[in-house]
Amino acid sequence: MKLVGIFGSPRREGNSDLLLEALLGEAEKSGASIVRVYASELKISPCTECSSCETTGKCIIEDDMQLVYEQLEDADAIVIATPIFFYHVPAQLKCLIDRAQALWARRRKHKAVDNAKNRKGYLIAIGATSGQKLFDGVRLTVKYFFDAIGAEYAGEVLVRGVEKKGDVLKHPDAMEEAKELAKRLLATGCNETV
Numbered sequence: 001m002k003l004v005g006i007f008g009s010p011r012r013e014g015n016s017d018l019l020l021e022a023l024l025g026e027a028e029k030s031g032a033s034i035v036r037v038y039a040s041e042l043k044i045s046p047c048t049e050c051s052s053c054e055t056t057g058k059c060i061i062e063d064d065m066q067l068v069y070e071q072l073e074d075a076d077a078i079v080i081a082t083p084i085f086f087y088h089v090p091a092q093l094k095c096l097i098d099r100a101q102a103l104w105a106r107r108r109k110h111k112a113v114d115n116a117k118n119r120k121g122y123l124i125a126i127g128a129t130s131g132q133k134l135f136d137g138v139r140l141t142v143k144y145f146f147d148a149i150g151a152e153y154a155g156e157v158l159v160r161g162v163e164k165k166g167d168v169l170k171h172p173d174a175m176e177e178a179k180e181l182a183k184r185l186l187a188t189g190c191n192e193t194v
């Protein structure tokens with residue numbers, strides 16, 4: 001199984017990184033092949049809505065997103081980990097998500113992506129406050145990102161009330177939940193349909 005982990009925070013080794021690492025470490029132990037994508041360390045320009053991808057199925061912007069496209073198309077499962085920034089994802093991650101429009105065009109208009117692979121997508125999100133609607137925006141965006149890349153939204157770990165770098169380590173229940181998600185993810189597999 002190939003698992004792509006997308007680190008959405010610009011803060012390295014912050015709370016969402018730690019949760020995603022706990023999940024990936026667990027999956028790695030069980031033999032999954034892991035690819036780590038650090039959104040804030042890649043050069044990914046915003047989508048310019050030039051609509052080229054609708055005609056050709058490809059994004060014309062030649063930057064690091066071209067590598068991400070390859071990894072996403074090859075993945076059996078994808079996990080996005082993100083902090084909440086103003087009830088949404090950080091701008092760096094949003095650029096990556098918007099650029100997935102090319103994969104949507106490829107799938108829906110050009111039928112070019114391997115639709116036989118029933119990919120699964122998972123979300124890890126963490127915020128400092130405790131609001132009821134804290135994860136609503138992120139959950140919707142990530143759901144539609146997964147839809148664009150041909151993945152089914154299959155699970156989530158949502159953690160409230162954590163702010164300072166590394167403070168999630170004081171929440172062993174949350175770390176455990178991330179590891180449990182890895183086990184569930186591996187048990188579900190990628191469900192090849194022929």
Ligand SMILES: Cc1cc2nc3c(=O)[nH]c(=O)nc-3n(C[C@H](O)[C@H](O)[C@H](O)COP(=O)(O)O)c2cc1C
Pocket residue numbers: 009010011013014015016017082083084085086087088126127128129130134162163164165166
């Ligand atoms: C620019 C910015 C905006 C934020 N907006 C929110 C917010 O709307 N709601 C919230 O609960 N926390 C908010 N936070 C707090 C972070 O979500 C929180 O500190 C989180 O643990 C950071 O995760 P990280 O260490 O993975 O980056 C914000 C932090 C920053 C820097």
